[in-house]
Amino acid sequence: MPKTISRIAGCILFILITMSLVSLFYTPYPVHEINIHKRLNSISWMHWLGNDQYGRDILSLIMRGLLNSISVSVSALLLGSNIGIILGLFASLYAGGITFFIRRLSDFIFAFPSLIIAIMLSLWLGSGYLNSTLTISIFLIAVYIRFVSVAARNIWNEPYIQAAYLCGKNTWNILYDHILPSILPLIIVQSITLFSISIIIEASLSFIGLGFVSPQPSLGKMLYEGQTYFFMAPHIIFIPSIILGVFILAVQICGQELSSYFSKHYNIRLSD
Amino acid sequence: MLSFSLVVFVVIRVIPGDAATLILGIQADDSSLEQLRTELGLNKPFINQYAQWLYNIIHLDFGHSRLHGVSVKQLIKERLEVSIPLAFLSFVTMCIIAFSLTLLATLYKNIASCINVYNFSIIALPNFILAFVFIYYFGLYYMILPAGGYPDQEASLYIKLTHLILPSLTLSITQAAITTRIWQASLHKNMQSNYVLLARAKGLNTRQVILRHALRSSLNPVLGILGLQTAFLLSGIIIIENIFALPGIGTLLVKSVYSRDLDILQNLIMLFILTVLFINLIVDLINVRIDPRNQAFEDR
Numbered sequence: 067m068p069k070t071i072s073r074i075a076g077c078i079l080f081i082l083i084t085m086s087l088v089s090l091f092y093t094p095y096p097v098h099e100i101n102i103h104k105r106l107n108s109i110s111w112m113h114w115l116g117n118d119q120y121g122r123d124i125l126s127l128i129m130r131g132l133l134n135s136i137s138v139s140v141s142a143l144l145l146g147s148n149i150g151i152i153l154g155l156f157a158s159l160y161a162g163g164i165t166f167f168i169r170r171l172s173d174f175i176f177a178f179p180s181l182i183i184a185i186m187l188s189l190w191l192g193s194g195y196l197n198s199t200l201t202i203s204i205f206l207i208a209v210y211i212r213f214v215s216v217a218a219r220n221i222w223n224e225p226y227i228q229a230a231y232l233c234g235k236n237t238w239n240i241l242y243d244h245i246l247p248s249i250l251p252l253i254i255v256q257s258i259t260l261f262s263i264s265i266i267i268e269a270s271l272s273f274i275g276l277g278f279v280s281p282q283p284s285l286g287k288m289l290y291e292g293q294t295y296f297f298m299a300p301h302i303i304f305i306p307s308i309i310l311g312v313f314i315l316a317v318q319i320c321g322q323e324l325s326s327y328f329s330k331h332y333n334i335r336l337s338d
Numbered sequence: 339m340l341s342f343s344l345v346v347f348v349v350i351r352v353i354p355g356d357a358a359t360l361i362l363g364i365q366a367d368d369s370s371l372e373q374l375r376t377e378l379g380l381n382k383p384f385i386n387q388y389a390q391w392l393y394n395i396i397h398l399d400f401g402h403s404r405l406h407g408v409s410v411k412q413l414i415k416e417r418l419e420v421s422i423p424l425a426f427l428s429f430v431t432m433c434i435i436a437f438s439l440t441l442l443a444t445l446y447k448n449i450a451s452c453i454n455v456y457n458f459s460i461i462a463l464p465n466f467i468l469a470f471v472f473i474y475y476f477g478l479y480y481m482i483l484p485a486g487g488y489p490d491q492e493a494s495l496y497i498k499l500t501h502l503i504l505p506s507l508t509l510s511i512t513q514a515a516i517t518t519r520i521w522q523a524s525l526h527k528n529m530q531s532n533y534v535l536l537a538r539a540k541g542l543n544t545r546q547v548i549l550r551h552a553l554r555s556s557l558n559p560v561l562g563i564l565g566l567q568t569a570f571l572l573s574g575i576i577i578i579e580n581i582f583a584l585p586g587i588g589t590l591l592v593k594s595v596y597s598r599d600l601d602i603l604q605n606l607i608m609l610f611i612l613t614v615l616f617i618n619l620i621v622d623l624i625n626v627r628i629d630p631r632n633q634a635f636e637d638r
Binding site: 182 | 471474
């Protein structure tokens with residue numbers, strides 16, 4: 067990945083995240099302000115990105131919607147990664163029944179397509195913030211269990227772990243002092259990729275109507291609601307899609323850059 | 339499989355509370371609620387209900403949809419006539435695209451970076467964005483293909499097929515990008531191994547080396563990812579059918595979530611999961627056929 071591209075991606079990411087944070091205390095127009103005269107208006111000086119089917123300002127909607135999408139993904143990531151990493155480390159620890167159980171658990175979750183999990187949860191919780199967060203984090207737990215347990219298993223076989231045992235450290239100390247730090251770069255890089263994936267899942271959930279409930283905007287929901295007006299005013303579909311696509315792409319490019327940074331870093335350390 | 343069915347049953351039947359209230363609404367009086375409960379067998383203990391459901395499934399009796407007024411079996415069968423061709427078509431297109439892109443990228447080094455950038459950006463985009471672009475250009479702007487919907491049963495095969503082209507293309511392009519990426523990496527790794535060196539020393543050119551030797555052994559991780567991708571493909575089908583307004587199982591699923599049609603939901607979700615498990619099984623079996631080394635790991 068050339069340096070310029072990743073710099074541009076970083077800038078875009080920074081701008082979009084700042085935009086979404088700014089929406090907490092300032093949006094160009096109030097987010098829910100309905101102005102029926104300006105219904106389906108295209109891009110203009112008054113409304114930079116046009117108006118949607120109720121005459122709401124699309125720029126304000128996008129700012130708040132991006133914040134909602136990001137907050138769902140981040141909270142799902144925090145929940146999923148904590149549980150997943152702990153379970154994954156456990157799974158790498160013992161070769162007995164617990165490991166078998168945890169591995170089966172992650173296989174079990176993988177067999178459900180994530181939208182199916184969402185549908186089952188939505189019967190229980192109704193749609194909304196909690197539902198999307200839980201759905202995404204259940205999917206993430208399975209992913210984390212799988213790759214953390216494999217990575218940690220490889221490190222248990224390293225000679226320096228046996229050296230640490232000989233120094234008199236017990237298993238828990240080794241787990242905390244040696245295993246966790248050495249898989250941390252991997253976890254960080256994976257988390258960024260998973261962040262972009264969970265943004266995609268969130269958008270798909272809102273898109274079939276299982277994400278945020280109606281007054282709250284989200285990028286996927288703007289697409290879902292704008293679908294009917296696609297023929298008359300394509301911009302109310304295309305603008306949120308472009309923003310969503312650019313955001314996800316920027317996140318992925320930054321993740322790629324970070325992973326190449328870590329691998330470089332690691333090669334240097336290994337050759338010492 | 340039993341444990342899957344138990345989870346599905348518990349989540350759908352037990353957790354959302356009283357199914358009778360869900361169907362009749364909160365204002366319903368007690369006597370009609372009681373009558374419906376007896377009719378649905380909700381008065382029986384939980385184990386009995388579960389056993390009854392399993393018994394019915396084994397006898398291919400999937401219950402009755404209260405909303406559509408027909409048996410779930412017939413409903414699902416009708417919907418599958420749309421979804422199976424869609425899935426099959428997108429799978430075939432996916433294989434063709436992935437195969438040609440991989441070969442191109444491996445044979446011609448200067449195209450490879452273009453293909454990499456293309457793959458990277460396609461993977462990053464959710465597939466419904468692609469769907470909108472397709473609908474806009476092919477369906478509305480150039481009017482080549484229908485933008486959505488599905489013809490009646492009597493329509494000719496050709497017309498039905500034209501309605502499936504855009505959805506399957508949308509589904510397959512995203513999937514193909516992931517497959518290409520993995521296939522390309524695996525092929526690249528194989529091209530640096532000793533047996534390829536030997537084949538070159540024998541005097542074969544690059545094309546012959548790839549087609550005769552490297553391609554087969556590079557298939558192994560690709561098949562592994564194909565099993566995982568069926569889960570993504572099914573999620574994709576749910577979304578894409580909703581965008582293109584195809585009357586397939588995806589739209590049925592979303593619709594019955596809104597109308598709380600529990601009989602359909604229960605059986606459809608089971609169908610989805612069984613499909614994923616079944617395809618994963620097939621993939622594992624094929625994997626053993628292609629690469630005999632895997633037999634050693636079978637009892638993992």
